[in-house]
Amino acid sequence: MLLDGRKTAEERNLLLKERIEKDVQLYHRPPGLAIIMVGEQPASMSYVKGKLKACERVGIHHRLIQLDESINETDLANHIESLNHDETIDGMILQLPIPKHLDESRLIDCIAKDKDADGFHVINQGYLYQRKPGIQPATPKGIMSLLSAYGITVSGMDAVIIGRSNIVGFPIARLLMDEGATITVCHRKTKDLKTHTSKADLLVVASGKPNLVTRDMVKPGVIIVDVGVNRVNDKLVGDVDFESLQGVASYITPVPGGVGPMTINALLENTYLLYQKHLKKTVV
Numbered sequence: 001m002l003l004d005g006r007k008t009a010e011e012r013n014l015l016l017k018e019r020i021e022k023d024v025q026l027y028h029r030p031p032g033l034a035i036i037m038v039g040e041q042p043a044s045m046s047y048v049k050g051k052l053k054a055c056e057r058v059g060i061h062h063r064l065i066q067l068d069e070s071i072n073e074t075d076l077a078n079h080i081e082s083l084n085h086d087e088t089i090d091g092m093i094l095q096l097p098i099p100k101h102l103d104e105s106r107l108i109d110c111i112a113k114d115k116d117a118d119g120f121h122v123i124n125q126g127y128l129y130q131r132k133p134g135i136q137p138a139t140p141k142g143i144m145s146l147l148s149a150y151g152i153t154v155s156g157m158d159a160v161i162i163g164r165s166n167i168v169g170f171p172i173a174r175l176l177m178d179e180g181a182t183i184t185v186c187h188r189k190t191k192d193l194k195t196h197t198s199k200a201d202l203l204v205v206a207s208g209k210p211n212l213v214t215r216d217m218v219k220p221g222v223i224i225v226d227v228g229v230n231r232v233n234d235k236l237v238g239d240v241d242f243e244s245l246q247g248v249a250s251y252i253t254p255v256p257g258g259v260g261p262m263t264i265n266a267l268l269e270n271t272y273l274l275y276q277k278h279l280k281k282t283v284v
């Protein structure tokens with residue numbers, strides 16, 4: 001069965017739109033999201049366009065700040081700082097990747113933690129790892145919402161995650177563990193991937209390597225969440241061999257139309273959470 005991220009995200013976005021409409025009547029301003037983009041990578045541009053369109057659909061005001069790829073770190077940090085103080089902006093994201101001469105980690109930490117719509121700030125990541133309420137990274141949060149929409153309870157499952165990045169692999173491991181799954185995290189140095197994947201009840205693949213997981217590597221009935229987005233011969237594909245796995249998995253996400261729309265939905269939901277937090281501070 002397909003885990004249809006597009007449909008699930010649309011349903012959640014509709015509910016969000018209704019909540020925003022009510023709040024706008026009460027507080028006379030919509031939530032605001034700023035997206036900072038450095039340089040003009042076509043892939044990033046297409047992700048950004050998707051995010052802007054989604055904002056429009058739910059009634060989030062958006063501002064795109066496009067900066068030249070030669071910008072220096074101080075100037076970029078100054079742009080972030082001015083958005084930190086902008087009362088019409090509740091959340092912001094720095095669209096990744098950014099050019100190599102800029103320190104990504106330092107710049108993300110320049111975003112005020114209460115405007116960190118992507119949930120990448122070191123303090124929000126700290127809250128996540130200590131199981132305290134905060135802003136969760138959008139992709140792992142979107143995956144959890146998708147599993148929940150299909151009534152999938154991960155408690156007691158053996159969950160195998162391929163990838164250990166700060167934005168996907170590591171935080172999804174934390175969230176799945178919090179929900180009672182037993183976790184194995186695989187990565188580039190893992191000796192024999194198949195030994196681990198073949199035991200998985202739930203397999204989350206976030207490697208950026210097309211066809212990394214094939215039919216012979218999983219057991220029948222496995223639930224597969226394919227996070228990967230790769231362009232192969234002008235076509236978008238994930239990290240798993242979807243054609244051969246569709247018949248054997250009990251649930252599987254398509255690419256596109258799986259994790260991607262859920263990530264955007266989680267970004268919108270994070271912006272809304274930050275808006276509410278901001279209103280509580282400013283509306284008496």
Ligand code: NAD
Pocket residue numbers: 139162163164165166167168169186187188189190193206207208209212227228229230259260261263264
């Ligand atoms: P990353 O490059 O930071 O991390 C990749 C991880 O995969 C690393 O931990 C690495 O050790 C592991 N890996 C790579 N090759 C491997 C191999 N052969 N065997 C085992 N492990 C291997 O990437 P990321 O930012 O975590 O993104 C992963 C993928 O997910 C990319 O394709 C990215 O485009 C996609 N992505 C999609 C969304 C979405 O919304 N759909 C969001 C974020 C990332």
